[in-house]
Amino acid sequence: MNIQSQLEISIRLVLKSLSLPEVDICLEHPADEKFGDYSSNIALTIFSKLKTKKEKGKSETKSLKLDEPKSPRELAEIIVKELKKDTELKNYISKIEIAGPGFINFWLSQEYLTTTLTRIIETKEKFGSSEWGTDKTWLIEHTSPNPNKAMHLGHLRNNLIGMAIANTWEFLGINVVRDAINNNRGIAIAKLMWGYMKFAHKEGKHIEELDYWYNHQDEWKTPESVGVRPDRFIDELYVRASEDVKDNEIAEKRIRQLVIDWEQEDEKTWALWDKVLQYSYEGQQLTFNRLGNKWDHVWHEHEHYKQGKEFVEEGLERRIFRRLDTGVVLTNLKKYNLPDTVLLKSDGTALYITQDLVLTQLKREKFHPDKLFWVIGPEQSLALQQLFAVYEQLGIGKREDYTHIAFGYMSIKGKGKMSSREGNVVYIDDLIDEAKKRIAEKIDKKRFEKSDLEHIAEIVGLGAVKYSILKVGRLVDIAFDFEESINFDGNSGPYLQYTYARCQSVLRKAEQTNYELPARNASRNMRDAGGRSTRYELNTEELSLLRTLYKFPEVVLNAGKTFSPNLIANYLYDLAQKYNLFYQKIPILKSDENEKQFRLALTQATAHILKNGLSLLGIDVLEKM
Structure with a gap:
């Protein structure tokens, strides 16, 4: 407690x-x-x-x-x-x-504050953790990008928020299940398949016949043959396909037919589908690995979407849903004061919501969560409210079992709104690469080997990007600012990473790794070299630092309860500021022995909390910078 x-x-x-x-x-x-x-x-x-x-x-x-x-x-x-x-x-x-x-x-009391200091040093990476959630199992779905595109800024914010919240919950003792869904079927995927078939021929032929592609697959380009990442390869094809279907009724009809043929498990259609998705997954995984993403389970829509249709039929039998003369199946959400939504199209093909019905049931059966959470943008708010209401109608839990964790939009400062269809998105890896490049320009190259420089730039560049996003309240829109994100003197990831490295430098100079506070150091009394009690008044900087260190556990708890990683980020910034002021004003290593021990303990405690907090945000630290 x-x-x-x-x-x-x-x-x-x-x-x-x-x-x-x-x-x-x-x-x-x-x-x-x-x-x-x-x-x-x-x-x-x-x-x-x-x-x-x-x-x-x-x-x-x-x-x-x-x-x-x-x-x-x-x-x-x-x-x-x-x-x-x-x-x-x-x-x-x-x-x-x-x-x-x-x-x-x-x-x-100073007694309590310095006792907390001792506890931080003793518990190290566990300080701030608790058993608050040991009786809870929470499932969080985050970062489920459609496989028809490379991942951009919106996916990045989703991923970082989802991972940070899950990390925080786990730190609070909750049994956390992280999952994602590959929506690997439907009209968007069919459009990608069309784009690959029509625009990826090595000789530039615009092939529209599936039979021809199936029998001459070696005539088509691959990511390797054109020297691009797999996800960028398919992303370009999706953009071209989106342009192709504008005012092109024949192309639209052919794409809809691909969806129908796929649902009928046509062998050639599935071969084309498998080919383009292979490229997508390979490319997206490169980005996920770089971000340090992890899931406990990944679902694939094609494995269960048919069961979603069975749920729809059940709802029709129970008169929860209704079928129009056109064949379209609608919800009936009047009692929830929500507009109705389509569950099945007139041609019988399924929608995202169709597979969501069975997916949540599968999640419950496999993991038995108490609560389920979705980290998705605000544009899905109504759709999720409708989905949660349908769950309740079908007996798949109560509406209060489900929570939408929304987040604001993200752009680059000076750029307009992004669109995958228009091809004017900013990719995650490009953003990180640019931050990495700018960080590399700031590092003193004389102090490090070339291989170390590369590693440092990657870690600090990633930290800059992650922190710039997570320090902002998740519902607030972000215009990402490169200069602000890499500022070593401001509210940035590099500033916190540098403060941690500074702490480690002080500890190395002291040639110590463990500190045992002198007897009765938990009050104003300290002992001199002869064991005699001596009065030691804490100065303003020491006391201010102490009065910040103890807050970490409650900040973590509050962040976990409110799904707010920014609380942790901004606490760490406040802590770093106070430590750096302490470092600048107080002679740590040139103090007398008792003062030195106490100040080194403050340094070590600060380092522990910075590392713990940054770890919750998915940010690595460096021993030297």
């Missing part, structure tokens, strides 16, 4: 002892540390509630074990008086004061 939770329990016990009404207890960190480590508006909230009930003639003051307070501040004084009697609270709170109209401010 973190310190915030302990403090909430103490406050709740006092409220109960005074027979005050139950309310949500809000504990926040004051913007200015001079107002303490925590602040609560609990007195204002309760006073407002008592006043409202009194005005309605439902006064609760008769049941209170106190005289009716005349103001929030007076109520705060009563609460504080009782809190100060709490002997447990005295173990970690040194001062409680009232501010303004009735805010209650709490100061953590």
Whole structure:
């Protein structure tokens, strides 16, 4: 249990002892540390509630074990008086004061803060983790790009948010299942197949006959033969196919026929389908490997989409769905105040939602999750609401079992909206390569071997890209700024990575790897070389750093509960700023032995938390930079 939770329990016990009404207890960190480590508006909230009930003639003051307070501040004084009697609270709170109209401010004791410092050093990579979610199994689906294109910025944000949330949940003890779905069938894939058949002939012939392709496959280009990545190869063909079908009814008809033939398991159609998807998967996997992505399971739509049709038939029999005269099958979502959506087309072919019906059932049967989450862009919000309602209608869980984790749009600063169909997207690997190139230009090449430079530029370039995306609230639109992302002095991944490397440099110079805090270092008392107790007042920079280190576990918990990796990112930036100020102002290695040990401990604790936090964000650290 973190310190915030302990403090909430103490406050709740006092409220109960005074027979005050139950309310949500809000504990926040004051913007200015001079107002303490925590602040609560609990007195204002309760006073407002008592006043409202009194005005309605439902006064609760008769049941209170106190005289009716005349103001929030007076109520705060009563609460504080009782809190100060709490002997447990005295173990970690040194001062409680009232501010303004009735805010209650709490100061953590230096004893508690330095005890936390010891715990950080002892637990290392486990500090910040908890058993909060050990009774939970949560399944998160993220990054399911259509295999008809190379991955671009939208996929990148999806991937980074999904991975960071999953990492955080796992750190909190949750049994996390990461999965993805390859939507490897349908009109978009048929369009890609058409593009490959028509535009990839070695001699530039525009072949539209499947039989000819099937019997002369060696006449078609491959990614290797033209010297491009497999996913870029198919991406270009998809763009050309999209252009080809504009105002081309014959091409549109042929593409729709490819979908029908594929669903009828025509051998030649499946051979073409298998060929183009092979290129797609090979290329996308290169990007996933670079990002450090991992899944526990990947589903393939073609393996289960037919079962989706069975769910539709069941829904028709139960009159949950309805079939129009045209053959189209629609939902019936009036009671959910949602518009209806199509489940089957008039020609009987399935849609994404059709396979989603069976896919979620398969997920439940295989992994038995308590909750299921989808990391998908905001444009899918309505579709997911409809899907969750249909799940409930079919008895596949309750709507509250399902959550859409949305995120904002992403672009490059100075560029317009991206479109895969128009071919004006920014690819993930191009973005990372550009960041890597700019980082390489900033590195002092005299200090490192060429192979080390390549490794450092890759790690820092990736860190720059990942952090720039994750530091922003996930619902906020991003215009990616290269200069901001690689700034070693600003709120950036390289700045945090450099701060970690700086900590490691200090520790190496001290020629130590483990630090044991001197006896009674958990208070203002330290011991000199002769074992005598000596008074040691923490300076402003030391105390400020201590008052930041302890917050990490509650930041992680809050980030996990609210699906907000940006909370971790911005906490780490605050920590790095405070450590660098401490580093600049305080002589760490030139202190006397007791001060040196304590300051090295602060350095080691900072390094542990930076590494732990960056790891949750999927960002690697370097021992030297």
